[in-house]
Amino acid sequence: ASNSHVVVVGHGMVGHRFVEALRSRDTEGRWRVTVLAEELDAAYDRVGLTGYTDHWDRSRLALPGNDYLGDDLVDVRLGCRAVAIDA
Incomplete structure (x- = not known):
């Protein structure tokens, strides 16, 4: 059962890799992850954007597994800008 929670602010390459690494090591499902992405x-x-000079194809640049489909412990909130942190 999940008993720890981490909020990731930003869903760029680093945020995505962090979530992947955490979930791959959390074999007992103790961590819930919320990703806030503006x-x-x-x-x-x-980085791949630099190869485009006109129109870029989002699907070709998508990072594998970026939607965490089937992982109930990851909640990605697109269009959700973090404006303050209340620790």
């Missing part, structure tokens, strides 16, 4: 698109390869 953008409306799930994590994508921003």
Whole structure:
């Protein structure tokens, strides 16, 4: 049962890799993860944007597993800007 919770602010490459690493090591499902992302698109390869000069194809830049489909312990909130932290 999950008894710890982490909030990730931003869903870029680093945030995505963090969630992947945490979930792969959390074999007992103790951690719940909430990802707050200001953008409306799930994590994508921003470095790959430099190869585009005109229109870019979001689906070709999407990072694998960026939607965490089937993982009930990860809640990605797209279009949700973090404006303050109340610790």
